[in-house]
Amino acid sequence: MKAAMLVGLAALTAALVHAQPSHQLHALVTTYLYGSEAEKAAALANLPEYTGDPIALVQSCIKHQWDGRTTGKQLDERFELPHLRAQYPDEVLNFLVPESYEPAQPTGLLILLHGGGHGTPRTVAEHWLREAGEKPGAYHFGTELARMPYISVAPSNLLIEGCSHRWSLPESDAYLLAIIEEAAYRYHIDADRVYLVGESMGGFGAYHAVQTIGDRFATIGAHGGAWRYGFWEGLHGTDFYIMHGFNDATRGVRKRNTDVAYARFASACLAGYHVPHTYVEHQGGHDFSDPLARETMTGFLEAIGERRRNPYPPTVVTASMKGCFTPAPTPDFFWVSIEETTPGKFELDGMRGYRGGEDPWSLDFRHALEAIEGGTVRATNNGDNTFTVETRNTACFSLWLHPAMVDFGRPVKVIVDGKMRFEGLVAPNLATVLESFDRRRDPGMLFSARVEVDLRADQGE
Secondary structure, eight states, X not given: OHHHHHHHHHHHHHHHHHHSOOHHHHHHHHHHHHSOHHHHHHHHHTXXXXXXXXXXXXXXXXXXXXXXXXXXXXXXXXXOSHHHHXXXXXXXXXXXXXXXXXXXXXXXXXXXXXXXXXXXXXXXXXXXXXXXXXXSOSOOOHHHHHTSSEEEEEEOOOOOTTOXXXXXXXXXXXXXXXXXXXHHHHSOEEEEEEEEEEETHHHHXXXXXXXXXXXXXXXXXXXXXXXXXXXXXXXXXXXXXXXXXXXXXXXXXXXXXXXXXXXXXXXXXXXXXXXXXXXXXXXXXSSTTSHHHHHHHHHHHHHSTTOOOXXXXXXXXXXSEEOSSSOEXXXXXXXXXXXEEOSOEEEEEEEEEESOSXXXXXXXEEEEEEEEEOOEEEEEEOSSSEEEEEEESEEEEEEEEOTTTOOTTSOEEEEETTEEEEEEOOOOOHXXXXXXXXXXXXXXXXXXXXXXXXXXXXXXX
């Protein structure tokens, strides 16, 4: 009897060890989150079995230093996290922390993208946080932002030579994600209350980011922006807020490179795909020296305060290539990853100027479908542990799963293009959570299981 009790106690102790993270396990997870590629691989290979909540464990290992931060404006800051400081040594972050902020309570974060062009200096970013009447510049929303229920950050832009759409690149996507990570290190940021808004060139960036990394934000706003390509059918689950002035382009004052037609076409495409969004067209001009433009932006700042992201929308539509000027690989969106495509093309919505010439006022616009190489996936969580997926030019894709999406105690079914492709039990796994962190470095969108569906056998490979 005593021997049996000892065996039972040993088994119980072993189970508790597996369910309670040790210092060693914390160290391995932290190494994976912040180490080199070689260190990450070694940490992954040495992970012990863990039967606790793997998502909670990973979240507990994310670094932060919230104590000792002051409210008000924190200007001309640099990245503090070592891996980000090494990557962006010259970039400037300007924070405005409202007096209402308390480190014990999570708050929202708004990223403000400035306008300009290929020669715009880093110092322009701070103009967002100035008070009305300060010179120079036409942003000056410091008074309004100070009373909002979120922290604001106005970052400098990557000085990429010869590029006038510097917020609309794969490099700028990575930079925006780094800004969020840095802000969450300094302040208690609610991962589901992160917002972004851009003006002019920053508006270009908003039209871009909502397509490529729109799953990271609760709301994205664009004012006075423009775009060339749009995968607008892929904005299911996002919250896009389009703002534009009817008199943005004014003969003798401003050309049509940010004409109101860009906003109207984007809204029309979204409506055609039945994607909910907000469209505000005012009668003012391009920048915030115009009182109507300013009023519209203030309305946006007030509207977003408590909006929240749903990291697990019921339907995800994504493409392997996106971007509003130069489409680039975008394998991940919400809980879908396109792992590999087959030869073939899919369509993006396009904006084309025509009837051009020496007179910029002869420029008109038309919609065009632009065919580019790549594949698409449309996936729906039916709510009963069953997923329905439609693919185009896709050889392999993954569905990332969270306890809010499925019951891990029951089989998961994946129906692809009308055929059952997967049916079985899947279990939460710490390694999977870590791999899901790599997609966005987003503590609010971690996944504990993954189903990879390989269609290559049917495609003759």
